Amino acid sequence: MHPAVQKAIAELVNSGKTPSVALTKACLSESVPMPVIIAGLSAYKNNPAIIEQPLASTSDQDNLQQQSQLDRIEQKLDRLLTLLEKG
Structure with missing residues (x-):
């Protein structure tokens, strides 16, 4: 947080x-x-x-935000790959 x-x-x-x-x-x-x-x-x-x-220190918070953003991007990529495999 x-x-x-x-x-x-x-x-x-x-x-x-x-x-x-x-x-x-x-x-x-x-x-x-x-x-x-x-x-x-x-x-x-x-x-x-x-x-x-x-x-949390600012650098720890920045790392957490970056990791969270990376996780969201990976989830979107997984969904896109699933859609491509179905189509």
Whole structure:
């Protein structure tokens, strides 16, 4: 999870608010792309304890984002190959 998103969600939870995309975006201290905010909220909803974990360093976060993007590209490629094999 992006450190700024994790911090924003933690602040919302500590203030007794339920995190949402709009509230999280409003609490951010830096500009973060919307898909990253949504991914952070999804991770929090799946595992609320995630906000208590130590913040990832920026380089670790960049590596995670790159790996996530690579995984999505691989999934799309697999789907395209499957479609080509059927047709």
